[in-house]
Amino acid sequence: MQQRRPTTVFPACPDYTKTADEPKLAAMPNPPLSAMSSAASEPAILRRIAWRLIPFLGLAYIAAYLDRINVSFAALQMNQDLHFSAVAYGTGAGAFFLGYVLFEIPSNLILQRVGARLWIARIMITWGLISTAMVLVQGEWSFYVLRFLLGVAEAGFFPGVVLYLTDWFPLKQRARIVALFATATALAGLIGSPLSGFILSLDGLGGWRGWHWLFVLEGLPAVALGVAVLWWLPDRPADARWLTLAEREWLIGTLRTEAASRAGASRHTLREAMTSAPVWLFGTVYLCMVIGMYGVALWLPQMLRALTGANDITIGWLNAIPFCAAAIGMVAIGWHSDRRHERRWHVTGAMLLASAGCLMAAQATHPTLALFAFSLAAIGVWSVIGPFWALTTSFLSGAAAAAGIALMNSLGNVGGFVGPYLMGWLRQLTAGYGAGLTATAAILALGALIAATTRIPVSADAAADSP
Numbered sequence: 001m002q003q004r005r006p007t008t009v010f011p012a013c014p015d016y017t018k019t020a021d022e023p024k025l026a027a028m029p030n031p032p033l034s035a036m037s038s039a040a041s042e043p044a045i046l047r048r049i050a051w052r053l054i055p056f057l058g059l060a061y062i063a064a065y066l067d068r069i070n071v072s073f074a075a076l077q078m079n080q081d082l083h084f085s086a087v088a089y090g091t092g093a094g095a096f097f098l099g100y101v102l103f104e105i106p107s108n109l110i111l112q113r114v115g116a117r118l119w120i121a122r123i124m125i126t127w128g129l130i131s132t133a134m135v136l137v138q139g140e141w142s143f144y145v146l147r148f149l150l151g152v153a154e155a156g157f158f159p160g161v162v163l164y165l166t167d168w169f170p171l172k173q174r175a176r177i178v179a180l181f182a183t184a185t186a187l188a189g190l191i192g193s194p195l196s197g198f199i200l201s202l203d204g205l206g207g208w209r210g211w212h213w214l215f216v217l218e219g220l221p222a223v224a225l226g227v228a229v230l231w232w233l234p235d236r237p238a239d240a241r242w243l244t245l246a247e248r249e250w251l252i253g254t255l256r257t258e259a260a261s262r263a264g265a266s267r268h269t270l271r272e273a274m275t276s277a278p279v280w281l282f283g284t285v286y287l288c289m290v291i292g293m294y295g296v297a298l299w300l301p302q303m304l305r306a307l308t309g310a311n312d313i314t315i316g317w318l319n320a321i322p323f324c325a326a327a328i329g330m331v332a333i334g335w336h337s338d339r340r341h342e343r344r345w346h347v348t349g350a351m352l353l354a355s356a357g358c359l360m361a362a363q364a365t366h367p368t369l370a371l372f373a374f375s376l377a378a379i380g381v382w383s384v385i386g387p388f389w390a391l392t393t394s395f396l397s398g399a400a401a402a403a404g405i406a407l408m409n410s411l412g413n414v415g416g417f418v419g420p421y422l423m424g425w426l427r428q429l430t431a432g433y434g435a436g437l438t439a440t441a442a443i444l445a446l447g448a449l450i451a452a453t454t455r456i457p458v459s460a461d462a463a464a465d466s467p
Helices: 042-069 071-081 086-114 116-136 140-154 157-166 171-200 210-232 245-261 270-274 277-297 300-308 312-340 344-363 367-383 385-395 399-430 434-453 458-465
Strands: none
Touching: 042 071, 042 116, 042 140, 042 157, 042 171, 042 210, 042 245, 071 086, 071 171, 071 210, 071 300, 071 312, 086 116, 086 140, 086 157, 086 277, 086 399, 116 140, 116 157, 116 210, 157 171, 157 385, 157 399, 171 210, 171 312, 171 367, 171 385, 277 344, 277 367, 277 385, 277 399, 277 434, 300 312, 300 367, 312 344, 312 367, 312 385, 344 367, 344 385, 344 434, 367 385, 385 399, 399 434
16 A cells, blocks of 8 residues: 655645645645536535535434433433432533533644544544443442543534534535534434433333433444544545545635635634633633523423423423424524524524523423423524534634634533533422523523624624625
8 A cells, every 4th residue: 555645734724734645736726616627616516525524424413412412311210210319410411511621622632633534533432432331320420420421532522523624615605514514413302302212111121221221222323433434534625535636626725715815813823712802702602502502401301201291202202393493493594694694693693592492481381382482492502503603713713723613612511511400400499490491591691692792803704794
């Protein structure tokens, strides 16, 4: 096998590297499509890239999200078996995010150094094994430790993929692409809810409780997908042998030119990213959104059980309804954001919709009205994701992108601990879910206010809003 020579960095853009066996990729800064005799048009190239990357990455994220939230279904049996209080469950459910936050920035920086293919594979294999090990939980502390380790293992996956996608798609397509990828979280709830309900019904098979089977059968697929990453994902466009040389030249040149055009207002160093006011403020917006996402998602099966008294399989189907609404809504809003070339008010409006849904759910006593309210909340929360990352990646580039994306996602994922814990604490304090949902609605409204008023670098606004 021919040995590859060392990589060299494209001088105009630190985000891209080239291999020595692709010398022509650095020669053309941005070849016009008309000059690409063997290449397809711009939309066709981007469609081919999307079909190659997004379904596989989406499937991986479905596995990740299932392993993250299946504890919400396990709780229907596990809490009683292990005598967990509402606070103990909320603490353990949220402990995942403490591990995630602590190791997210280092994980994302390692990904940039070693490449997406190797590091995403490592993340998936280790989280699948630890998720499967949840079957060994015996009490509160083993629950806390394994959930924390699961967060450590998965740290960096989502921001790493967001960073990876910036190497493949121009900014004007990014909200739609990130929304398509992030739809996997809603699809995980849509598919995983009835699946989890069914697996719980295996209770007693082989002497195991249903929640034991849940962790094993939903953890092992992540390991298999992690192995598949090694041969499916290229590290960068220069390695994409399923694109022609001319197509790779055009893509790399286009992205390099785009990065150079916004270099003046973009943050380029780790220090500048860590001290950027917009990074911290939008990280706070993401914190508010994630409090809403996991405060509701990790308690939803138990709230539906309290409302309906239904069995595990029925709860699974009911739980899927808000996720179905979220999957449709987030794609539609991401598409609309790209069509209108606008980000800020799509983020703000989605946060307000989520707040209204939580407030309505807090007052609902009829299951149908509650499901409608939870669906509104889910549409709002999930629809933030695409426009949010399209906006925030527009004012970060170079070395700052990895750290800035990870920092905002880390701040946000603190909400993954706060949301479930807050719901559990208020549930135990008030013997109901209304206070927790009302508090969540207020936090989402605060996030909308910050999103609406935060000043964004001028050229970033222009980049985000340009066709």
